[in-house]
Amino acid sequence: MTLPVELWLVRHGETTANATRRISGWTDVSLNERGEEQARAVGALLESETFDSVWSSDLTRATTTARIASGEPKIDQRLREMHFGDLENCLFEEIDPHYKKTLLEFIDFAAPGGENIEGFRTRLLDFISTLPAGKHLIFTHGGVIRILTQNMGQDRFVGNGGLVAVNWSAGEIIFVKENESALKPQSA
Secondary structure, eight states, rough: OOOOEEEEEEEOOOOOHHHHOOOOOTTOBBBOOHHHHHHHHHHHHEEEEEEESSEEEESSSHHHHHHHTTTOOOOOOOGGGGOOOGGTTTTTGGSSSHHHHHHHTTOOBOOSOOBBBBHHHHHEEEHTTOSSSSSEEEEEHHHHHHHHHHTTTTOOOOOTOOOEEEEETTTTTEEOOOOOOSSSSSOO
């Protein structure tokens, strides 16, 4: 019997870009105070777990979340968010309605001057294919988690600091844990 590949996928904590609904993609933004709190909350969930490897996107918001929650990760650029090209740093409300609609659907989206969904998926699956059997913790981005769950026949979007555990080998979601502070309205 082959051992499964289990992935624990953590979406980075909140950034100012997230809080203002600004598309950040490959733009390297830092966690805000709430994001650091979310990273600590994820860390509390992970305290009793053991992983065969810990990975992170190379973008600051993911590596900082990893360092706060778990310690020093291995870095891989393939775990980055989708490259949104000309839409990088735009407010979501201000983008063209066509792009807004296809971005929300996240099936046939192609960012002008950036990546398309299939190129994004190929990049992520290339990374996953390198992982040996075992339990792997991955600090990454909302789009990454969404693509990987879509690849298993589901479509999960988690908020900042959320965690999705999957049995990749069986194509099954084990559990989804939303970060409680991600669900609370921000105080003024």
